[in-house]
Amino acid sequence: EKIEITKEQQALMKIILDAYNRHQIPQDVAKKLLQDQYSAEENFLLLTEMATSQVQVLVEFTKNIPGFLSLDHEDQIALLKGSAVEAMFLRSAQVFSRKMPKGHTEVLEARIRKSGISEEFMTPMFNFYKSIGELHMVQEEQALLTAITILTPDRPHVKDQHAVERLQESMLDVLRKLCALQHPQEPQYFARLLGRLTELRTLNHYHTEMLTSWRMNDHKFTPLLCEIWDVQ
Numbered sequence: 418e419k420i421e422i423t424k425e426q427q428a429l430m431k432i433i434l435d436a437y438n439r440h441q442i443p444q445d446v447a448k449k450l451l452q453d454q455y456s457a458e459e460n461f462l463l464l465t466e467m468a469t470s471q472v473q474v475l476v477e478f479t480k481n482i483p484g485f486l487s488l489d490h491e492d493q494i495a496l497l498k499g500s501a502v503e504a505m506f507l508r509s510a511q512v513f514s515r516k517m518p519k520g521h522t523e524v525l526e527a528r529i530r531k532s533g534i535s536e537e538f539m540t541p542m543f544n545f546y547k548s549i550g551e552l553h554m555v556q557e558e559q560a561l562l563t564a565i566t567i568l569t570p571d572r573p574h575v576k577d578q579h580a581v582e583r584l585q586e587s588m589l590d591v592l593r594k595l596c597a598l599q600h601p602q603e604p605q606y607f608a609r610l611l612g613r614l615t616e617l618r619t620l621n622h623y624h625t626e627m628l629t630s631w632r633m634n635d636h637k638f639t640p641l642l643c644e645i646w647d648v649q
């Protein structure tokens with residue numbers, strides 16, 4: 418049938434895309450990835466700085482999602498805490514699939530592979546990066562998928578799940594139409610994108626174990642990461 422994106426859906430898309438593009442890790446922070454210390458300690462510190470910067474970017478992006486600031490305030494916090502790791506996997510995945518011009522991709526991979534993360538988590542993590550890369554998502558799809566991840570109703574401690582569901586559904590509807598228009602020859606593309614969200618949730622468990630093993634080796638996180646990940 419003829420798929421058309423309504424005027425208000427176009428407006429929603431533009432707001433989400435502008436927010437996604439406006440809130441990026443500052444270049445001077447991202448450039449630090451290219452500096453030449455490569456010890457496990459140095460890599461961990463750099464990745465901690467990147468993650469902290471990314472959480473700040475994520476909070477700003479989330480505040481621009483139409484309707485988010487009208488949610489119950491405690492639910493806003495619960496959504497941010499519950500989605501931070503997944504949103505950061507999505508974000509770091511874009512770096513890999515975007516083939517950063519300044520060779521960020523290689524150095525980011527090298528730093529992640531040597532930062533005290535155990536081998537068993539490397540495989541699922543880099544499989545995810547590969548599966549996102551194969552989708553060749555456009556900016557709009559990346560921005561919407563991040564908003565949809567944040568607006569997941571069944572995060573721990575969310576009280577008014579229906580209010581979150583309504584916001585997520587409007588994003589899902591725009592994404593569905595966008596996929597049909599962007600990939601007419603691939604009717605299952607939208608389903609493949611949603612399949613990545615399922616894969617993301619499995620990475621949460623691995624990440625919790627990564628945090629535990631870092632902490633057992635006395636690694637320190639920043640106050641913001643401690644707050645969002647309930648550690649220390």
Ligand SMILES: CC(C)c1onc(-c2c(Cl)cccc2Cl)c1COc1ccc2cc(-c3cccc(C(=O)O)c3)sc2c1
Nearest residue numbers: 441442447461464465467468471502505506509512521529
């Ligand atoms: C505390 C720290 C050790 C940590 O613990 N778990 C993870 C993690 C790891 Cl390993 C993998 C996935 C998710 C998490 Cl959460 C991390 C590091 O998390 C991050 C988070 C975001 C970004 C964005 C980057 C990035 C680079 C260049 C350019 C850009 C850009 O946006 O232009 C972004 S790097 C980066 C590193």
